[in-house]
Amino acid sequence: MCQLLGMNCNTPTDILFSFEGFRKRGGETDIHTDGFGIAFFEGKGVRIYQDDKPCASSPVADLVKSYQIKSKNVIAHIRKATYGQVSLANTHPFMREIWGEYWLFAHNGHLDCQRLFSHPLFQKREDDFYTPVGSTDSEAAFCAILNALRRKFPQKPTTDILFQEINKLTATIRKKGIFNYLLTNGEWMIAHASTLLHYLLRQAPFGEAMLLDDDVNVNFAAVTTPYDKIAVIATLPLTTNEVWQQLAKDEIVMFQEGEIIARYAPDPDHYFTVEEALALAAKVGAAAAESDIF
């Protein structure tokens, strides 16, 4: 299973502390060794760093560390390839421009694209706006969402309407497999869980946090102002002494300025354990590996 990391804040913030623990899962404390990607919004522009080398030992990841980029919206992804060969074109996050904005998308899970594209909403058409470049289910799903949005909305709708529509599209797509994802346009960030995804809202009073994957502490009180609000989203909690909230199965949450501005959770809600989620991923992964989707 791949791992996701996202950050959405009300002030440009350094993701270094979270990224340091996260990147160790790419080949050091865990087995996600098939490349990684991280993308930072800076105004309307995006810095995107990807590598098909293991994250823990990648010089590109070293740059991220030394450069201390501050951003209000960051998405990172460490890949354990299930299908789609290990190559740069298959490395998350994926980026496309829609309505004059860059959107970034990273996915953890597996989707049956044959079943996805047989759905009327997602059937491939000659006038599709977006076509995958690589061979992953993830980029195919991202393009499918964007195509459906552009067909329905020639102009960008309000954030409310956008969230409702993405929620609807997501509900259709998640029936075709496992669909944990992060999506951002540089203002808001949407997180959706099929199996495993956690978030944390950091705000005043800030305290000390300790990384789970590394023997490192940070005292956030020393590096923040009382007005800072930071949402961190990760497949699994990154710190040991903060309260992480798990997203329920099929829950979708929209963050903006470090706060939750919209959410939809099924009733009753269900939370998978890590063991259950890994078992589900293995099951779907095996099924996906047997089919020749592209």
Added chain:
Amino acid sequence: MCQLLGMNCNTPTDILFSFEGFRKRGGETDIHTDGFGIAFFEGKGVRIYQDDKPCASSPVADLVKSYQIKSKNVIAHIRKATYGQVSLANTHPFMREIWGEYWLFAHNGHLDCQRLFSHPLFQKREDDFYTPVGSTDSEAAFCAILNALRRKFPQKPTTDILFQEINKLTATIRKKGIFNYLLTNGEWMIAHASTLLHYLLRQAPFGEAMLLDDDVNVNFAAVTTPYDKIAVIATLPLTTNEVWQQLAKDEIVMFQEGEIIARYAPDPDHYFTVEEALALAAKVGAAAAESDIF
């Protein structure tokens, strides 16, 4: 005036030697201090590094140096902003996906976008596929080319037809200002000159080359095979002891596998001197600075 650098090869090649001289023009041997960008194709994927810091002192440029990325197609750009503020969203090269391929574009010059978008071919429409994210004339022209291509060709045409069509679109756009550019889809690279652009075809027998901007020599015979073919395209020659060919005013050349596969040059041809080109850029730059295009 900004500076362009491109490389198109038949085998993945290290651009380090050319980039080392080129990057010095970003704040050390020349005045292009408003950011830079470099993008490398790796298969169908793209590594893109951009910075709004001067290229000569940028840590991102240091990464490019230490990482020794080998690629068959590279585009780099050093920016001297004339309009469009200095920001990441305004930093070349620009990237979009078309027909399931990433295309990269970098531009040196100035265009009057008001005049460009009043042309029937480039009028803005609700069903446009591409919209600029930043505020540069360059990204606007890139999107205009892509929109015109997608409208005419729902499916990707042959390389021949594509070259003819891009040549036609370019002939219209260059009437609105100065339009030196590089465009690549990872297979071919197109270079077009309004004023200044040079190229060099390196192939066996390889010899020694000396950088113009730095006291550095390289013996290409030691780092190549007899089968290597490398086209280097740059605003101004980068080496002192190789024969660089200037593109004529309004000449367009398509490179593939390190060779020229198509070209169109006006008859009679005209070659600007550096002084003439700089005077033209200053004149158009001043006119552009006075108009409020976006």
